Each structure stands twice: as C-alpha cells, then as structure tokens.
Amino acid sequence: MEKLEYNLCAHPFFAGLDNSFATLAVSCAQDAHFGAGEFIFHEGEAADHFYLVREGRVALQIAAPGRGPATFLTVGPGEVFGVNWLASPYRWSYDARAIAPTLAVALNAACLRQKCESDPALGYALTKRVLPVLIERLHACRVQLLDLYGARS
Amino acid sequence: MSLKPTAIDARSGAPADVPKLCYVRKRRHDAPDAWTLEIEFAESVPFSYTPGQFNMLTAFGVGESAISISGPPGQGRLIHTIRDVGPVSHALTRLAPNDPVGVRGPFGVGWPxxxxxxxxxxxxxxxxxxxxxxxxxxxxxxxxxxxxxxxxxxxxxxxxxxxxxxxxxxxxxxxxxxxxxxxxxxxxxxxxxxxxxxxxxxxxxxxxxxxxxxxxxxxxxxxxxxxxxxxxxxxxxxxxxxxxxxxxxxxxxxxxxxxxxxxxxxxxxxxxxxxxxxxxxxxxx
Amino acid sequence: MNADKRVITDEQLQKLIDVLIGAGRRVLGPVRGDGVVVYEDIQSVNDFPVGLTDEQTPGGYRLVEAADQSYFGFSVGPHVWKKFLHPSQIELWRARREGENLIIEASGGNNETYAFIGVRACELAAISKQDRVLTGGDYVDTHYQTRRENTLLIAVNCGKAGGCCFCASMGTGPEVRGPFDLALTELSPADEHLFVVEAGSPAGQELLLEIGSRPATEHEIETAKSIVERTALTMGRSMPPDVDVPRLLADNLLHPRWQEVAERCLSCANCTLVCPTCFCTTVEDISDLAGESFARERRWDSCFTMDFSYLHGGGVRNTVASRYRQWMTHKLSTWIEQFGSSGCVGCGRCITWCPVGIDITQEVQAIAGAQTG
Structure with missing residues (x-):
C-alpha cells in the first residue's frame, strides 16, 4: 500500500495534491501492468478505471472498417488516459492498447466518482487536473486536423 | 554591347541573378512526396554556406524555387531535400542523374x-x-x-x-x-x-x-x-x-x-x- | 550669394536638347500623349506640352488649356522615370543546349545614355529612394545602376501644385533637391521665355558653359523663389501633420479602416504602377517548344496581385484589406526600417490614378482620427 501511495503521489497528475485527498484517491487505486500489444479497454465498454501511466506507452485508437485501427494519440510516463470516468455515460469512446510493456496506476472509476460526490472539494480538485489535459488534447486534435505537414491543395 | 549579370553581390562582384550550371548526381526518394538531390557544379567553384541558408534552384524552362540547403556540409556536393508541392518543385523532384539544374546562392542568414x-x-x-x-x-x-x-x-x-x-x-x-x-x-x-x-x-x-x-x-x-x-x-x-x-x-x-x-x-x-x-x-x- | 543662379532662354534650352542628342543621349521629357502628359523621346522644346496644364482629383485627370505658353505648366502625370531606369520588363539570362552542354549567359548590360528633362522634386526624391533600394545594399541591381550613371537629370521646379500633390508635407518638394545635374525654374513666359537655372554637378556646369547663360538678376532669383513658395502653399493635399505616421500604422495593423478601404479598393494595382518608388518585380521562365533554349524575364509586379504572396498552395494575403495594408504600411512605415526613409514622396499619383479615388492621405487621417478621437 505504501508503494502504491508513492506511485500515485509521485505521478505528475497528482503533484501537489492535498495529502488528505491523496489518501482518499489511494483508497480507489491499484497497480496495473500490461504487456506489449495487450488491450487495456475497448470502445463502448464501461469506463471503469482512470489510468496514470508510470512506464511504457499506450496507444489510443479508433478502428474503421477497411482501414484498421488508427492511433490518434500515444500516452507515456507522466501522462493519463481514460478521462471518460468523469463524465456520463461513463463509457470508453476509443480503444486503449499498450504498445510497450506498461506500468500504470489504475483508479477505480466508481470508487473515485463516489468519493468525489461525497466530497465536492476533492471532486473540484480532480476536475481542475483533468480539464487542462482535455483542453490540451482538444487543441492538439485541432492542430492535427489542420494536417499541417500534408500537401495543401 | 557586352552581356552582364543584372544583379551582383557587391561584396564579391559575383553575379546574383544568373544561375550557375550544375548537374544532379543522385536522386533519392525520401518520403512519399519528397526527394533528395545531390547536386554538383559543372565547373568546380568555391561554395561555402552556413546551416540554415538556402539556394535558388532552377528547373530549366519551368522556373526557380527557394530550397533550403539540407547538408551535410563539406561534401563538395549540394544536398537539397525537395517536396513536390508546385510546378517548379515538381520539375525539380523529377530531375534524374546528370540532368542540368541551375543554382543561385547561398542566400540568407542561417542558424545561430x-x-x-x-x-x-x-x-x-x-x-x-x-x-x-x-x-x-x-x-x-x-x-x-x-x-x-x-x-x-x-x-x-x-x-x-x-x-x-x-x-x-x-x-x-x-x-x-x-x-x-x-x-x-x-x-x-x-x-x-x-x-x-x-x-x-x-x-x-x-x-x-x-x-x-x-x-x-x-x-x-x-x-x-x-x-x-x-x-x-x-x-x-x-x-x-x-x-x-x-x-x-x-x-x-x-x-x-x-x-x-x-x-x-x-x-x-x-x-x-x-x-x-x-x-x-x-x-x- | 546666388552667383550660381543663371538664366537661359528657350533657345538655349533647345540648344541644351541639341547638345544632349549630339552627345548620343536619348533625351526624354514630358510630351502630350493620349489625353495625358507622358515621358517620351523629345527633340525639340515644341515637343513639350506647351500651353497645357492639368486638373487632378482623386480618380480624375484632365488636360486643359493653360493661361500661358509654359513648357512645364502641369504637374506629374501617369508616367514615372522608373520606366527607363527600372524597366517594366527585361531579360535576365538565357540558356541553350549545345549537344550535351547547357550554356547559360547573362542578358544584362546596356550602354544607352539618357537625359531626363523635366524631372520634378518628388521624382528626384523617388529616384534617390530607388537608388537606395536597388543599389544601396549588399546586392546591386547593375542594370539600374548603369542606367543611373548614364543618365543626366535636368530637373524643373514646379510652378503649379497638382490637386493631389502633397510633396510639401513629405519634405520632398516642391523645390528640387537631391541628385540633379541642372535645375530649371520656368519664369512666366512673356516677351522672353526664360528659365532660372542652377547646376548641381560638374556635368551640369559643363552643359551650361556649352549652351551659354547669363547671371540671374536679383529680381529673377526672387521671382523663381516665389514661384516655388507659391506652389508649396497651394498643395492640393497634405499628409496629416503632427502624426507619427510610421508608428501610427505599425500600431494599427488590425484597424477596421483596412476593411473599409478594401470595400472600395479594386486591387487593380494602378497605384503601384504609377508610384515612382514601387520597385517590386517578379520573374517568369520561358522556353522554346523543343526545350532547347530557355530564358528568364523580370517584370514589374504588384503587392495587389493574388500571386504576389503565393506560398505553395495559396497566397498569404488573400483579402484585399491585407493587400492594401501591405502596400500602404510598406510605403509609409516599414520602408523606413528597411531603407532609412519613407517610401512615399507625395507625388499624389496613387490618388489621381486610383479608379475609385482612394486617397492615401485621407486613409492616414482616418486611422489617425479614430486613434485620437
């Protein structure tokens, strides 16, 4: 448990989080490891965890018939994925697959949601950490959509 | 009437608007729309440049385009990686070994x-x-x-x-x-x-x-x-x-x-x- | 004090033309063109638009009878001397295949000599500005440089300000300054048609010796001075005083006025063609059908064209507002950082020859007004 707490608190996502909040979050956490090529979750399934990556690399993908899976983002050490845990309907909107041996901290989504509901201060603190990630990824998506390196027609 | 360049580099007196004749010596396909040319001067001339400078390359009969020098330096040949994005760059990327190409340069201020x-x-x-x-x-x-x-x-x-x-x-x-x-x-x-x-x-x-x-x-x-x-x-x-x-x-x-x-x-x-x-x-x- | 001011007659002016032609120069000056005063080859003082003057308004130009038989009783027309010094089209080089070889040869170099007669103060200032752009840096336009060195400039002080002139407010006129060989002031033609003349170079002094002249009287000198002073006071327009125009424009790149002027601007490029300082050019490569010979031609270009800022796939300045802003801010603002002075000489041609009568002084005023108000 101590090691888990360390892994959680050492992660940039939780950097500077109030100790009491960290303790609450640790009660929902467990270590997770995935082999290279292993699916972590699939699109459409219940979003039951929120992941903090410690080592390795995870590809977030959407598959299209005839085109195969397309990776739109990779997530590495110090980064997070699985933010669907925070918003209804709590379902994955893409696949997550480890493309290298990956160590993560997995936070149980139901547990975390329940803690946030009962302690809005914790909920707000976590929301403030999730939002910048979302905003940055939204911006990155926009830039990718511009297809900057592609030929202009 | 003597024929002269219309523009010169006042520091060296060298022509600035007339391309020097060069030949493509190698062509490599580097990416789906990019080719790297190795270019050699028809007559050996002193040519030095600093990283980040560019040349003006002429595809004869088509036009001229600014292409950065993509080194590495000190090889005696000019290396240019060119992306096929317009008529001139298209013509340049289609040049085969021993095809003539015009070079003006180097120009500009490069990396610090x-x-x-x-x-x-x-x-x-x-x-x-x-x-x-x-x-x-x-x-x-x-x-x-x-x-x-x-x-x-x-x-x-x-x-x-x-x-x-x-x-x-x-x-x-x-x-x-x-x-x-x-x-x-x-x-x-x-x-x-x-x-x-x-x-x-x-x-x-x-x-x-x-x-x-x-x-x-x-x-x-x-x-x-x-x-x-x-x-x-x-x-x-x-x-x-x-x-x-x-x-x-x-x-x-x-x-x-x-x-x-x-x-x-x-x-x-x-x-x-x-x-x-x-x-x-x-x-x- | 004014020992260098002399007087010549119309006959001596004719002799000047004869001497210049005799020396093998092309003598170019104002002549009556198709309803306008243009710059072309002249042989005689009778080629000047004698007895004509012009009425200029934003978007308007009319040649009308003058009250007297002056040679230079009009202000600047649509032609600019850059058409001789920095021609609208020249060939830079040609190349031809000879067996396995390709031979590339420069096409520049010209030995023609010229004399421009009737160069106005604003035009002298414009020539100085083009000197700076084309010959003042690390790279020299030798075509321009050679033509400049082979050209005598015979300037004329303006006896009349045009309706769109604003040289006085730009500090470029109406009194000629700068690199002239001779400067004339036409005295009102009465019994005698006289010109007060001043040499600005050894070549000018030699010419005066050759054609003969007499010292100007105090009265003639005073008259000549008052003519220029009157011109300065009757300028049709002025650049707003007490406004730091370069700073104003640099600080107002997003001003709504650019959009407003764009609604009128046709992006026709007239202003850049008639501007005596606009220097932009483009090149075009040509080849024969067999692909055996090639050439590169350079011609005037304008920042008002869509292709001007073309960057693989599209232009950088797609809107008229951005192109008008580029032209005006370059002329009045960024030119100073680039070349040490304003790119505008106040000749007013861009106002007169704008088909919709956009007035550069008014555009500055509009931005300045909204700024302070």
Missing amino acids: MATAEGQDVVIVAGGLGLAPLRPAIYHILSRREHFGDVWLLYGARRPEDILYRSEIEEWRKKGHIDVNITVDHAGMDWPGHVGVVTGLLSHVNMDVSRTIAMLCGPEVMMRFVAASLTEKGLGVGRIFLSMERNMKCAIGHCGHCQLGPAFICRDGPVFTFERMGPLMSVKEL
Whole structure:
C-alpha cells in the first residue's frame, strides 16, 4: 500500500495534491501492468478505471472498417488516459492498447466518482487536473486536423 | 554591347541573378512526396554556406524555387531535400542523374551556431522542416563536445513521411542526441509517439538559462511550439525559427517575401521569435 | 550669394536638347500623349506640352488649356522615370543546349545614355529612394545602376501644385533637391521665355558653359523663389501633420479602416504602377517548344496581385484589406526600417490614378482620427 501511495503521489497528475485527498484517491487505486500489444479497454465498454501511466506507452485508437485501427494519440510516463470516468455515460469512446510493456496506476472509476460526490472539494480538485489535459488534447486534435505537414491543395 | 549579370553581390562582384550550371548526381526518394538531390557544379567553384541558408534552384524552362540547403556540409556536393508541392518543385523532384539544374546562392542568414555553442540545444522540426535543420545537426555532431544536451523533437505526418530515418538513428546512438519523433497519424505497426510535436516538449528537461531552441516547420506549428517554450520560461530571444515566404530574387530586391519590415530572404530566413512573434500573430501580414 | 543662379532662354534650352542628342543621349521629357502628359523621346522644346496644364482629383485627370505658353505648366502625370531606369520588363539570362552542354549567359548590360528633362522634386526624391533600394545594399541591381550613371537629370521646379500633390508635407518638394545635374525654374513666359537655372554637378556646369547663360538678376532669383513658395502653399493635399505616421500604422495593423478601404479598393494595382518608388518585380521562365533554349524575364509586379504572396498552395494575403495594408504600411512605415526613409514622396499619383479615388492621405487621417478621437 505504501508503494502504491508513492506511485500515485509521485505521478505528475497528482503533484501537489492535498495529502488528505491523496489518501482518499489511494483508497480507489491499484497497480496495473500490461504487456506489449495487450488491450487495456475497448470502445463502448464501461469506463471503469482512470489510468496514470508510470512506464511504457499506450496507444489510443479508433478502428474503421477497411482501414484498421488508427492511433490518434500515444500516452507515456507522466501522462493519463481514460478521462471518460468523469463524465456520463461513463463509457470508453476509443480503444486503449499498450504498445510497450506498461506500468500504470489504475483508479477505480466508481470508487473515485463516489468519493468525489461525497466530497465536492476533492471532486473540484480532480476536475481542475483533468480539464487542462482535455483542453490540451482538444487543441492538439485541432492542430492535427489542420494536417499541417500534408500537401495543401 | 557586352552581356552582364543584372544583379551582383557587391561584396564579391559575383553575379546574383544568373544561375550557375550544375548537374544532379543522385536522386533519392525520401518520403512519399519528397526527394533528395545531390547536386554538383559543372565547373568546380568555391561554395561555402552556413546551416540554415538556402539556394535558388532552377528547373530549366519551368522556373526557380527557394530550397533550403539540407547538408551535410563539406561534401563538395549540394544536398537539397525537395517536396513536390508546385510546378517548379515538381520539375525539380523529377530531375534524374546528370540532368542540368541551375543554382543561385547561398542566400540568407542561417542558424545561430556560434551563439549555440556552450548551450543546450532544443531542435524542433515539423514535416520537411527537418531538412533545413539537418546541416545544423551535422554541425553540432562535428563539434559535439562544444554543445551541452541536444534534443531533437520531430513531428511528421505519418511514419512513412519521416525523413533521414537511418541517419536519425546514428544521431541518437553516436551523436548523443536525444531524439523523439511523433506522427499525426499511425497504424498498428508504429511503436512510437502519436500526437502533436508540442507534446514532446515534456521529454525535454530544459535549463532555460542555457538553452537555445531552433524551430523549423509549418508556421502554425512553430507558433505553438514557440508559445510552449516561452511558457516553460525560455526567452523569446533564445528561440530561433526559420520562416517561409514567397521568394523570387533572394536578394531583397523583388519585394515578395516581406513580412512587416523584414525581408525573409535577406534578413532571414532564420529569425528570433522575439522579432517574428509579433509579426506572426497578425493575420495576412 | 546666388552667383550660381543663371538664366537661359528657350533657345538655349533647345540648344541644351541639341547638345544632349549630339552627345548620343536619348533625351526624354514630358510630351502630350493620349489625353495625358507622358515621358517620351523629345527633340525639340515644341515637343513639350506647351500651353497645357492639368486638373487632378482623386480618380480624375484632365488636360486643359493653360493661361500661358509654359513648357512645364502641369504637374506629374501617369508616367514615372522608373520606366527607363527600372524597366517594366527585361531579360535576365538565357540558356541553350549545345549537344550535351547547357550554356547559360547573362542578358544584362546596356550602354544607352539618357537625359531626363523635366524631372520634378518628388521624382528626384523617388529616384534617390530607388537608388537606395536597388543599389544601396549588399546586392546591386547593375542594370539600374548603369542606367543611373548614364543618365543626366535636368530637373524643373514646379510652378503649379497638382490637386493631389502633397510633396510639401513629405519634405520632398516642391523645390528640387537631391541628385540633379541642372535645375530649371520656368519664369512666366512673356516677351522672353526664360528659365532660372542652377547646376548641381560638374556635368551640369559643363552643359551650361556649352549652351551659354547669363547671371540671374536679383529680381529673377526672387521671382523663381516665389514661384516655388507659391506652389508649396497651394498643395492640393497634405499628409496629416503632427502624426507619427510610421508608428501610427505599425500600431494599427488590425484597424477596421483596412476593411473599409478594401470595400472600395479594386486591387487593380494602378497605384503601384504609377508610384515612382514601387520597385517590386517578379520573374517568369520561358522556353522554346523543343526545350532547347530557355530564358528568364523580370517584370514589374504588384503587392495587389493574388500571386504576389503565393506560398505553395495559396497566397498569404488573400483579402484585399491585407493587400492594401501591405502596400500602404510598406510605403509609409516599414520602408523606413528597411531603407532609412519613407517610401512615399507625395507625388499624389496613387490618388489621381486610383479608379475609385482612394486617397492615401485621407486613409492616414482616418486611422489617425479614430486613434485620437
């Protein structure tokens, strides 16, 4: 448990989080490891965890018939994925697959949601950490959509 | 009536508007839409350049285009990686060994290689933007002990668009350059990063008091990277970027490449973000 | 004090033309063209638009009878001397295949000598500005330089300000300054048609010796001075005083006025063609059908064209507003950082020859007004 707490608190996502909040979050956490090529979750399934990556690399993908899976983002050490845990309907909107041996901290989504509901201060603190990630990824998506390196027609 | 060049370099007296005859010696397909030409002067002439400068290449009968020199220096041949994006660059990329090609140059102000000595260097390339940075990388490799930590962050469209793949491995292994590559789109076979190049900045442990950044890529990308770097505390005068505008004469006479008061061909193409930032932020300037 | 001011007659002016032609020079000066005064080859003082003057308004130009038989009783027309010094089209080089080889040859170099007669103060200032742009840096336009060195400039002080003139407010006129060989002031033609003349170079002094002249009287000198003073006071327009125009424009790149003027601007490029300082050019490569010979031609270009800022896939300045802003800010603002002075000489041609009568002084006023108000 101590090691888990360390892994959680050492992660940039939780950097500077109030100790009491960290303790609450640790009660929902467990270590997770995935082999290279292993699916972590699939699109459409219940979003039951929120992941903090410690080592390795995870590809977030959407598959299209005839085109195969397309990776739109990779997530590495110090980064997070699985933010669907925070918003209804709590379902994955893409696949997550480890493309290298990956160590993560997995936070149980139901547990975390329940803690946030009962302690809005914790909920707000976590929301403030999730939002910048979302905003940055939204911006990155926009830039990718511009297809900057592609030929202009 | 004696025939003379219409423009000369007043410092050397050399013609500035008449291309020198060269021949393509090698052509390599580097990416789906990019080819690298090795070019040799028909008559051996002294030619020296600094990393970041460019030449004007003529495809005879088609036209002329500004193409950055993509090194490495000191080979006796000119290396140009050219992307097929218009009639002239299309003609250039179709040149076969022993085809004639015209060369004017080198022109412009390149990367601040002397300033960067004794500093850590963050090199950020997007797409074909790696080509003008390649001579800078080789310059660093040739004097590696004079530079601190060196990072190369490189964003490409897809894995198959990554330029100089085998060389990049060498840079990483032998040159002690911390290379991180990301692509915008990838399939299952790509084990690397997917995402925008700004995302790679988290891999750089930057001491802003002793770092120089060199950026080359689409202007939008450079804008966002420069913004991220300044957010991390790097001074706007420590961020250098290579700009692109329509260049016709390359000597500051034709007026096409102006961006505010700057002639990109003559005053650049490499500028500080301190100078370019305010100009880049005005649309259609 | 005015020992260098002398007087010549119309006959001596004719002799000047004869001497210049005799020396093998092309003598170019104002002549009556198709309803306008243009600059062309002249042989005689009778080629000047004698007895004509002009009425200029934004978007308007009319030649009308003058009250007297002056040679230079009009202000500047649509032609600019750059058409001789910095021609609208020249070939830069040609190349041809000879067997396996390709031979590239420069096409420049010309030995023609010229004399321009009737160069106005604003035009002299414009020539100085083009000197700076094309020959003052690390790279020299030798075509321009050679023509400049081979050209005598015979200037004329303006006896009449045009309706769109504003040289007085730009500090470039109406009194000629700068690199002239001779400067004339036409005294009102009465019994005798006289010109007060001043040499500005050894070549000018030699010419005066050759054609003969007499010292100007105090009265003639005073008259000549008052003519220029009157012209300065009757300028049709002025650049707003007490406004730091370069700074004003640099600080107002996003001003709504650019959009407003763009609604009128046709992006026709007339202003750049008639501007005596606009220097932009483009190149075009040509080849024969067999692909055996090639050439590159250079011609005037304009920042008002869509292609001007073309960058693989599209132009940088797609809107008229951005192109008008580029032209005006370059002329009045960024030119100073680039070349050390304003790119505008106040000749007013861009106002007169604008088909919709956009007035550069008014545009500055509009931005300045909104600034302070």
